[in-house]
Amino acid sequence: MIMFAGPKGPRLSLDEGSVFDIGSCVVDGIDLAPGRAIPDDGDPRIDHSLEGFLFTCGPDHIRHRERIAGTDASYPLHGSFSANPAHSIDLTVEGDDLVARAVVDVDLAPGGRAQLRRQWRLKGESGEVQLADTVVNVGDTAFPTFLMYHMNLGAKHFDADTSLEGAMLEGGGLAWAFGEGDGGIFCVPAGHGGWAELRLGPIAVIGGKQLKVRFRTDTLPHLQVWRNQKAPAHVLGIEPVSHRWVGRAELEAGGEFDILQPGESRDYGLAFSFV
Known part of the structure; x- marks a missing residue:
C-alpha cells in the first residue's frame, strides 16, 4: 500500500496490487473502510x-x-x-495538491484488452479527493464498457441520526438503514450531464462530519446504494455506476451498451470529502 495524505483531508492507502484502489480511509484517527465486516461472495x-x-x-x-x-x-x-496491479506509478506535488498517477492493464474475460489510466488528486486547500479515470480499448476488438465505483463504509460507525441526502433520492433523502431486515439495495437515475452529489452523515465518530460524494453523470448516470448487516457483514456501499440495475441482455436489447472501439476511450470521475 502507498500512503496518500496531505495537510487536509483523509489519509488514504492506495493499493498498487489491485487497480490503485483505496484500502484504508482514515479521518480523525478512524478508519472508515469496512475491513472484514463484509459478505463472502466466494471470490478472494x-x-x-x-x-x-x-x-x-x-x-x-x-x-x-x-x-x-x-x-x-x-x-x-x-x-x-x-x-490487476498498477504500474507506471508517479507521485508528485502540483502547487498545494498531492497527485498520484498509475496505469492498470487488464485482459478482458471475453477477449480483448483494456487499460485504465488513473489519477488521484488530494486538494491541499480543501482536502477534497478527486479521481479522474480514463478507460482505453488497447486491444484489436470492440467491447461494451461498464464501470462502477464501490465506496464501502463500515456501518458500525453509523447511528440513528445518520442518513443519505441527495436530489436523486425520493424525498431528497432516507435513513442509512433503509428498507427492512439486514440488507437492501436500490439503483436510481442520478442525471445526464454535470455532476451529481450525495451526502452521508452525520458520522458521530468523526465529529459529526458528513461524507460528500460528487460524480460525473455523463458517463456515470446512475447511483446504486446497498447495505448488508447479515453477520459478520456490517457495510454500506455508495456506488456511482454507468448502467441501470438490469441484466446485460436487457441493456443490449435497449441499446444501452456503450461500445468502445479499438483506440477509443471513456472518461469517468468522482470526488469525495468530509465536511
Whole structure:
C-alpha cells in the first residue's frame, strides 16, 4: 500500500496490487473502510477489494456473474479489473495538491484488452479527493464498457441520526438503514450531464462530519446504494455506476451498451470529502 495524505483531508492507502484502489480511509484517527465486516461472495479478489474504502468494477462487466454469450464461461464477479496491479506509478506535488498517477492493464474475460489510466488528486486547500479515470480499448476488438465505483463504509460507525441526502433520492433523502431486515439495495437515475452529489452523515465518530460524494453523470448516470448487516457483514456501499440495475441482455436489447472501439476511450470521475 502507498500512503496518500496531505495537510487536509483523509489519509488514504492506495493499493498498487489491485487497480490503485483505496484500502484504508482514515479521518480523525478512524478508519472508515469496512475491513472484514463484509459478505463472502466466494471470490478472494472481491473479498480483498471489498475490505477497502473504494474499489472499481468493470470494464467488461459489473455486478454479479453472467454467462459470456456463446460460451460456457462467465464474466467474473464485478468484472475483470480487481486484482490487476498498477504500474507506471508517479507521485508528485502540483502547487498545494498531492497527485498520484498509475496505469492498470487488464485482459478482458471475453477477449480483448483494456487499460485504465488513473489519477488521484488530494486538494491541499480543501482536502477534497478527486479521481479522474480514463478507460482505453488497447486491444484489436470492440467491447461494451461498464464501470462502477464501490465506496464501502463500515456501518458500525453509523447511528440513528445518520442518513443519505441527495436530489436523486425520493424525498431528497432516507435513513442509512433503509428498507427492512439486514440488507437492501436500490439503483436510481442520478442525471445526464454535470455532476451529481450525495451526502452521508452525520458520522458521530468523526465529529459529526458528513461524507460528500460528487460524480460525473455523463458517463456515470446512475447511483446504486446497498447495505448488508447479515453477520459478520456490517457495510454500506455508495456506488456511482454507468448502467441501470438490469441484466446485460436487457441493456443490449435497449441499446444501452456503450461500445468502445479499438483506440477509443471513456472518461469517468468522482470526488469525495468530509465536511
